[in-house]
Amino acid sequence: MTRPYRADLHVHSRFSDRSGNAGIRATRSAESYTDPLDIYRAEHARGMDFVTITDHNTLDGSLAIAHLPGTFLSSEIDTWFPEDGVRVHVVVLDIDEATFAEAMKARASVYDLVACLREAGITHLLAHPLFDMTGRLTPEVVERMLLLFNVLEGRNGARTHRCNGLLRAIAGSLTPEQFWAMAERQRIEPYGETPWRKTLTGGSDDHSGLFAASAFTLAGGDGTAGGFAHAVAAGDCEPGGADGDARLLAHSIYAASFWRIREILRLDETAPRRRAVGLLHKGFGRIGRDVPVLEKALRGVRSMAPGLYRDDDPRGPAWEALLAREIGGLIEDPDGINAVDARELNRRLFVVAQQLADDVVGLHLRSLLDPAARPGLKRALQSAYAVGMVNFLELPYYIAWWVQSRDRALQEQLRAYFLGERRHGLREKVAVLSEGRCGPAAVATHEPGAAPATASRPAAGGAGWPGIDVRLITCAATDAPSDDAAVTFRALAWRPSLNGDGPKWVVPPVIEIIDYIEEEGFSAVHTDSFSGQGLVALAAARFLHLPLTGAVDPTELSRAAAGGGLSQRLRRRYRLWFYGHLDEAYAPTREAARALVAGGLSPERVTVVPATGLAGQSASASSA
16 A cells, blocks of 8 residues: 555535435434534644545435545435335445436336446445344345445444444455355445455544534555545455444434434524423523533532532532543543544543433432331432433433444354354353352352353353353442452432341442443343342343353242232342243253243243252253
8 A cells, every 4th residue: 555545434414414224304304514614624633645425315415525635425315125115325436416316216126236337437345244224134244245345344433343343354364266156146246456355444424513524534655635536446445443332333323313303493593492392491592602511511410410429429520520621631632532533533422421320310219229228208209200311311321332242143143154253163152141150150260261150051051151251240239359250330219128237138239330331242031030230240241242141030920820929929029020031041940940840931041050059960941
């Protein structure tokens, strides 16, 4: 490569105003609200040599900055494989308006679109190839993509390493023999002299205005925008920057929601809607006009969470210090949030937002859970409302986890098809969520990676879990340092025991634990609990699309359904409900296994593993 120049080849502005996502369309929201000039400034601040904007099916974003140096016209075009209706996005670079108009006429079929672009000599690439937008992506469709496109987006800043990395691995594994066999199967004539050698690019795919240039393309050329595009077409380029994660997607959702609410309330108009929106207007109105953003945030927290400052409570001042440290310097910097790279900005936003959310939830939960507090009915309702509201406001994180991991099964299928790697042949990493270090799932030994005895799985074989990384995750009422054997999170709140001997039970920080499981790349979740940590394990498994196993507590399960009082029957039903959500339940006795099956669990999902034994002592519940 000649001197490398940089450009973010996939970014959106406010001209991406019509979404292909049904959920976004239902809210009548645009995909992006970012002004093209703001993108131009942000990308230059983050070291880009050239700037282009790839709005959906329009050149308007690029045209808005076309008068500025170092720019060229681009777009992201929606098109389809006519055989099965699979929708894909094709990014066109350095295209003129006349050719773009012809391309838009041909976009009903991806084959016609590509033929049009090749004839016109327009550099083009397939964006996020393994992102399944229609639910119809298969290995056969991916083969067609590989045959039709020589340039692929190898690093999309909105997609995770799991997705981007698989695409890069597949592209790097192609051989001439494999490629020509694919061409014969799909009856597609490859294009170019060495079509199995794929060119990879990078783009942020940013819609929020926060993370432009988080991923980018390094390419050679003659120092002009046109030369950059030609270098990409010639394969003289490589992806740069970082892959995305669920945090980044969540923060992008927050940004879009913020601007949509401003739009609904007409806060930027001369006569905004004022009735029935006083609180929202106070929170969203006039930001950055008469009151600095940081000061407005501080005023809002002080007025909406005064309890963080009562009786010399250190949480309010501590959060303000955190805000000043992580965000304050960016506000004062001439480049603002663009003074740091997108990955660092993403981290800072998460740290500040989660600390505040944890403090507010902990403040209100403790008053509800501590018998000595005795809050009145009005205060109890206010606390319950505050906890519910914070959890509602954290929904974008759950949405982001679900979206980013929903294709996990498809990715495993593609990995097996193209790379010959299957899940059971890869090293697993299991998160074991336990109520405490001394609970039933305590680590069998204190050696790093030791397996919990109750978590023994027949598939692992042998004594313990050879070939599997196991990490114990616990929750405590006080700060406890993590070690090689376990990671301990501080509880948001806890119920004190009557005898004063520590907490009776604790409320785990759900967002932080699930984020840890996602960031560390665990491939499965196991729990010995059916309450606090067990519910977190269930949430993590469902939102991250991971398999969930659990060690069964036999208490009450073996008793007759009609036995005991109402509370005992309710507890039994709740436990059966929880165990019914396990992909595999490990019962310590045959009696407990029979109770699970009688409660509705399929016998294939129940395995007897005595608490004193490891693998090799298990038996199928169907034979119990």
